[in-house]
Amino acid sequence: MTLINAFKGSAFLQTLFPLLACAISLLLLLYQAGYQLRHTKRLSIYKPINIEDVLENEESGRDDDSVAELTLQNTLSRTVTSVREIDEPAGEVVFVVAEVVALLGQVIVSVIGVLSPHMPPSHGPYGDVAIWSYLLLLAATRLFLSTKKWRLSSLKLWAHSAFLYVPQWLVDFVRFRSVLVHPEVVSSTTRVATVIGFALSTALLLIVLLSRKGNKTVLLEHEGNLEPSREPLASLLSLAMFGWVDAIIWRGYKKTLELSDVWDLHMRDKAATVLSEFRQIKKTHSLAIRLLLFFKRKLLIQGIWAMFANLFTFLPTLLLKGILEHLEDPTATPASAAWLYVMLLFISGVVKTVGDNQALWIGRRVCIQLRAIIIGEIYSKALRRRAAASAETELGQDKKGQTPIPSAKRMKRKFLSISRRKTQDVGKDVNVDRSPSDTQANNGTIINLMSIDSFKVSEVGAYLHFLWASVPVQIILAVVLVYRILGRSSLAGICIMVFIMPLNFFIARSFQRAQKKIMASTDARIHSTNEVLQNIRIIKYFAWERRFSAKVSDKRRTELKALRNKYILWASAAMIWSGVPILTTFASFFIYTVVEKKSLVPSVAFPALSMFALLRVPLDQLADMIAHVQEAKVSVDRVEQFLSEEETEKYVQLRQSRLANEETPRIALEHATLSWTAGAETSSKVCTAGAFHLINVDVSFEPGRLNVIAGPTGSGKTSLLMALLGEMKLLNGRVHIPGGSIRQTLRPDPRTGLTESVAFCAQQAWLVNDTIKENILFASAFDSTRYQSVIAACALERDLEILDAGDQTLVGEKGIALSGGQKQRISLARALYSNARHVLLDDCLSAVDSHTARHIFENAIQGDMMQDRTCILVTHNISLALPSSSYVVVLDNGKIAAQGPPDTVIQSGVLGEEISRSRPASRGTSGTPSRVASNLEAMLTNLSSAQDVPNGAANGHIDMQGTSKHGKKIEVPSRIESKAEGSVKTATIKMYMKAMGPWYFWIAALAAFAATQIGSVATNVWIRQWANAYHVSKPSVHYSVTAGLQPSVNLRDNPISRRFGIVLPPSSSHEISISGSAQDVNVSYYLGIYALIGIAYVLICFSREILLFAGSLHASWCLHERLLEAIMRAKFKFFDSTPLGQLMNRFSKDIEAVDQEVSPVAMGMVSCLASVITIVILITAITPGFLVAGFFITCIYFAVAMFYIHSSRDLKRIESVQRSPLYQAFGETLSGVVTIRAYGDESRFISENHHRVNTHNRPFIYLWATNRWLAVRADLAGALVAFSAGVFVMRSSGIIDPGAAGLSLSYAITFTEIVLWLVRLYGANEQNMNSVERVKEYVEVEQEARAHIPETKPAANWPSHGAVQFIGYTTRYRADLAPVLQNVTFNVKASEKVGIVGRTGAGKSSLALALFRGLEAEAGKILIDDVDIGLIGLQDLREAITIVPQDPTLFAGTLRSNLDPFGLFTDEEIFTALRRVQLISSIRPESPASSSASPTMSSAAPTLNAISAAHTGTLGSELSDSTLVRFVSNTRENKNIFHDLSSNVSESGNNLSQGQRQLLCLARALLKSPKVLIMDEATASIDYATDAKIQDTLRELKTHTIITIAHRLQTIIDYDKVLVLEKGKVAEFDDPWDLIKREEGSFRAMCETSGDFDTLYKLARKSWQDRRLVDDE
Secondary structure, three states: OHHHHHHHOOHHHHHHHHHHHHHHHHHHHHHHHHHHHHHHHHHHHOOOOOHHHHHHHOHHHOOOOHHHHHHHHOOOOOOOOEEEEEEOOOOHHHHHHHHHHHHHHHHHHHHHHHHOOOOOHHHOHHHHHHHHHHHHHHHHHHHHHHOOOOOOHHHOHHHHHHHHHHHHHHHHHHHHHHHHHOHHHOOHHHHHHHHHHHHHHHHHHHHHHHOEHHHOOEEEEEEOOOOOOOHHHOEHHHHHHOHHHHHHHHHHHHOOOOHHHOOOOOHHHOHHHHHHHHOOOOOOOOHHHHHHHHOHHHHHHHHHHHHHHHOOOOHHHHHHHHHHHHHHOOOOOOHHHHHHHHHHHHHHHHHHHHHHHHHHHHHHHHHHHHHHHHHHHHHHHHHHEOOOOOOOOOOOOOOOOOOOOOOHHHHHHHOOOOOOOOOOOOOOOOOOOOOHHHOOOOHHHHHHHHHHHHHHHHHHHHOOHHHHHHHHHHHHHHHHHHHHHHHHHHHHHHHHHHHHHHHHHHHHHHHHHHHHHHHHHHHHHHHHHHHHHHOHHHHHHOOOHHHHHHHHHHHHHHHHHHHHHHHHHHHHHHHHHHHHHHHHHHHHHHHHHHHOOOOOOHHHHHHHHHHHHHHHHHHHHHHHHHHHHHHHHHHHHHHHHHHOOOEOOHHHHHHHHHHOOOOOOOOEEEEEEEEOOOOOOOOOOOEOOOOOEEEEEEEEOOOOOEEEEEOOOOOOHHHHHHHHOOOOEEEEEEEEOOOOOOHHHOOOOOOOOOEEEEEEEOOOOOOOOEEHHHHHHOOOOOOHHHHHHHHHHOOOHHHHHHOOOHHHOEEOHHHOOOOHHHHHHHHHHHHHHOOEEEEEEEOOOOOOOHHHHHHHHHHHHOOHHHOOOEEEEEOOOHHHHHHHOOEEEEEEOOEEEEEEOHHHHHHHOOOHHHOOOOOOOOOOOOOOOOOOOOOHHHHHHHHHHHOOOHHHHHHOOOOOOOEOOOOOEOOOOOOOOOOOOOOOOHHHHHHHHHHHOOHHHHHHHHHHHHHHHHHHHHHHHHHHHHHHOOOOOOHHHOOOOOOOOOOOOOOOOOHHHHHOOOOOOOOOOOOOOOOOOOOOOOHHHHHHHHHHHHHHHHHHHHHHHHHHHHHHHHHHHHHHHHHHHHHHOEOHHHHHHOOHHHHHHHHHHHHHHHHHHHHHHHHHHHHHHHHHHHHHHHHHHHOOOHHHHHHHHHHHHHHHHHHHHHHHHHHHHHHHHOHHHHHHHHHHHHHHHHHHHHHOOHHHHHHHHHHHHHHHHHHHHHHHHHHHHHHHHHHHHHHHHHHHHHHHHHHOEOOEOHHHHHHHHHHHHHHHHHHHHHHHHHHHHHHHHHHHHHHHHHHOOOEOOOOOOHHHOOOOOOOOOOOEEEEEEEEOOOOOOOOOEEEEEEEEOOOOEEEEEOOOOOOHHHHHHHHOOOOOOOEEEEEEOOEEHHHOOHHHHHHHEEEEOOOOOOOOEEHHHHHOOOOOOOHHHHHHHHHHOOOOOOOOOOOHHHHHOOOEEEOOOHHHHHHHHHHHOOOOOEOOOOOOEEEOOOOOOEOOHHHOOOOEEOHHHOOOOHHHHHHHHHHHHHHOOOOEEEEEOOOOOOOHHHHHHHHHHHHOOOOOEEEEEOOOHHHHOOOOEEEEEEOOEEEEEEOHHHHHHOOOOHHHHHHHHHOOHHHHHHHHHHHHHHHHHHHHO
16 A cells, blocks of 8 residues: 555645756756856857967977877868758647647646635645646747747756656646546546646647657758668657667668668767867876766766666566455455556556666767777877887886886786787797887787777776666665565575675676786787788798697687686686575575574565575676776776877977978988987987987988988988988987878968978888779879879879779788789879878889889979979989989988988999999980880870870870770779678588587587576475475465576676676565464475575586586687688688788687677577576466467567567678778778878878778667667566566456466566567577678688698609799689780799899789799699699698798797797808898807997998998998998997897888898798799899899809899899790790890890890890800810
């Protein structure tokens, strides 16, 4: 009766609550109005401020990173144009008018009530008049404002009205019910007034529920063709029931969803908006605190919803108890009250599901915003990172050999999440410790931060309300209720649970430690995997697949060991959590029966069991949430540490350069000393290894002219360009650098059309994963004339003709689908096409052949498009560049050896013979013969004619837009990641099950599940037996209601429940027993058996967890190994067409899902299925009629599930696919950050990253919207089931006994809950199996031939001679493409030196690839020492021959680990190889350790010696024969790091110059001492003098066959043979002397167009004569 009395109340209570609500509303409105008025007055005091004036005035007072912030945070540019429109609600005014009319009616009815003498006092008529009048005033105000142009939106009048309608409707409902139940106590007038009032209240409530939230105009954003979110247009009812998701659910059911079908995000959820708001919070707190401050309002609202929902958690238990009390004694509880309880069963279920799901939906909104913030901050930081030319080391390490600072332990704890030890062992990372200021996270760690850490933090953010809102409310309610049932005996169980909490906290801390180890080992594995995949070509060339796979597998083994420890900890925790309820029940019942001597009747036993179970949920949830929060804190700390890394000084130097206030911008260094080491200090000491310095550089380049930087390999040419770009750390002096403004905001000069910005062409060309055209445009406006001119100037016309899709051809990361020359020319074309006034070119001519280099120099670098532009060119081709230059700078080991006009520098002798040895001769280029093997003539003609033809028509005949030669449009192959369709295939599930274990494993697993269910049922059955033992009366008066069966899988404290966003409503469990007198019961017997059953159940649970986790670990190992092996054995073309981001997506997020998500979710699903089967059997045994109800319930759930699963599965797949672009973009940005900063394009890249984050968040958030849609409907179905069961029980009153009724009702409610979770987990399993599906896709990629074929295995010493023979060889890249090599036939004798030349696209690199069987023969064959390489194993072939590729490939580690990754050679052999490639001198220091005492430096070529000696004065130089090294006694010199094999090599060799990287790769190849050596432009980035010495070294290899692909004809002019390729065919093959004498020959034409014909002619003749002398001897 308590609930009835509460609803009846008195006139005071019925009036007080609505009046109190109105008073609160009025106070809030007054406060908001006053605040708005004060804010408006405050703003009117100040005048508008000119932002530009403020920036100018405060220029000198900025922080160091202020310029960076201005550059990086202006992200208004968009990749897709968006249009905003105003959407007005239908019937906006009509709804308000209807409200006003209804409220007028309510006022009239209230006034009538005041005037009526028959109105009972319980109605409180005076209060009603006040309440309805206030509501009428609000509605009238809204109606008045709706007709005006100005609104008071900040007051939110509609929200006040909607909030007040609810309590008033409840009051009217109580009155209406009272009139219906007791019509005799009121007059007819009162009845009519009450009915009318209730009808009007209901109408008002329906208006609020069915109209758009706020009944206001909404601003919608249409971005491209995306449909905006329908959530802002939804009504309150639609928002509460997630009805606005119906459209996407229905669309997903009818068809397979694609990305274009997914709605756009709400404007406030987009990355740019969220980041902009987040960055308003000052950085005075830690990242975690700033995030909490930012989300405080959302978290507060979420917590309020959660607490509101949790108030209804225990209501079904109390209502069920009231219903059963009525059935036991109808006189004690009236039937009307019992029927009210039945109705409230449904209402409470509806209210609870609305509260729960609103809280969880807010959490998901927090989740995507949190992810956008973290990813956005990481990306912005990546753009501000300093260029890592020094060795990249792990964070949080101290310098090796130094005493740790006092706070080392504290720092270690703080940075433990990213710190990882490096060992100096073979094949492992280096143990190099550095101070935190000089460390950088490697690329693998950054990708891990972006993918895994951001995910973990955002997931916890979605469920944070459990920790502070849900748990406290549930604990308080559960303790109060269990105390009411058991009295003081309950304190024993409560105390046990409280005492268990420290153990839970210990488990949580242990989880945190385990997670740290897992994250650290995952970092290491992803880093190794990323490095392997980046360098997969060299690994395949050297047949290192197995060895590097073993290296990755070692890291994987460490990772799984950490994961195993976490699983063991989890199993132990699960054992404790399953044992705690039994222990608490045992203790409480022991005191209740033994100490207090009370009878444990069913009405006490089962409600107590239920309450203990409910109390256990929040306690376990608390510990579990704390564990996850701690894991998230680890990730936040990792992110914050990365964000705290030292940044580039570029923006600081830009600010200082601007403050100089010079009239014309300068490009200069004034007495500048710069270093790559972040923590370097100005000192006169030796420049340490790995920390290259530019020393006292004083140079000023001439603006608007061509400036040339020359010098030997490793002298600092690239470093000088980096210094001009602001990328090096300035130790002394000043830097005057151009650019630094946001590219999109610059205004071009009206006269020249140029902007005060920089264009940069890196030595190693950087291309984005886009078409050739987009790489050239680089987001600049398309100008057809300019574009065609750039194409012609960069000699790209023929290349675009060769490519099927023309300039629409997609190029991958690092341009993997293109040759080195093509990549370099596209990079140059980008710089040329831009309107930057200053162009910096880093050795852009090295990757192209000589005649193409001349064409580029004359038409691009010296062409019309370079007019009025400053060009600073780094080059080794000084004979070509110097005569046309205005200023020349010659570097020598970080110092300027000479500078000035070219004539002055040449006359000084610093270049010696370098300038004359390849100077163009008089007979060189008077005319280009028509027999040239290219369209160079046509290009020259077109280039000149293009200036006379308007609108770029001169080149109109060239196919630039992806059209084939026959006029058909070429379909450009897209690299958008594919996704599966339909349900998860059986083969995928079968693959995972097989990976877990064989058939007997699954028999054991099924037995474990069955045993768990039996154990769970046995505990409840035994308690029932115990309770029934107290019954002494006749069976007819013994009614028992048994507890609802609890699911054996711990759904509430399992992370699955939080992951899928629903907190389970508690199962109701009661036992009401009517007993006669008590009899003696053997309590010890029942307690003992209960304890034994409990112990057995706990052990079974532990065994099941261990068994299944063991299978999960085995599956994780097997699937990763299969994936790794499949990728390592994939064909070259797979890597050409697959972006690295897609590969890393599989190895990071998908493998992480396989490790930690697939198995737990699948286990939960199977446990739910087992529970459903068990419940059906038990209920059917008691009430067979339940089968019918169960069948219809199952049909309802099946229908809901089918709608849900179709759409959620597709959304999950789309979300998985959209992760790859994020990975890919991060990788591109990290490798091209210098180029991006040089162009001033940070803002655009940040904007594009925001777009990618939004694109990823779109399917993610709507996936969870569909999950909430399912949860609401499933919970509503459950509430209907409980309501229907209650109705059935009430209608059967007097027929069915209370025990049977309670048992049926309890089991029915439990059945609903378990079926709901079965549907959810089935959907979750479908989503998670998507990761297995994606792994399976790459496991099945096309594989290369076998590594070993025993039947055809060659001899151990093969090849013993090195003869190579091509016989009619034809091959192609794909079946649908033309052959790249056609009928190639030539013979290379043993020990011959053969050069291969030809234009780009002639097939030179394809021929080298064919030798390694990167391309398989379509016809013909290749013989090496008479062995057909197509018949032997790939590893046997690739281990026997060696290639030095054009793109030098190095790994993070040391010199030794790069030269000898597997410890096969001695130090002396390695030093010999280094001397051969001129990296160290022939005079070695006493030992590597003594190199610091006798420092060395990279020197100039021998021709630099005279001028260097004069320049250094008394330096006391000791000259060596090396062109790269000189010993000096001056302590302010750069040290030669190559004398110490433990010297660091950073990721991709970034701390070395391009030339040094090439030399290291050559040394690595020479270490193998191969009989057949292929060199593919291996010395393109090396100065001519060093190249000449290396060629001398190669000539000494008398017994080796060397095949060299070269653009420098001087490199191969003295070879034994030269092979000229044209369009994949052999054009010429003979002695170079014979070829150069042929008047109509292709080789002669190439020599003539190179400009060095006389020199080449003499060298060819001399070489021929030398060979004749040798032959004659």
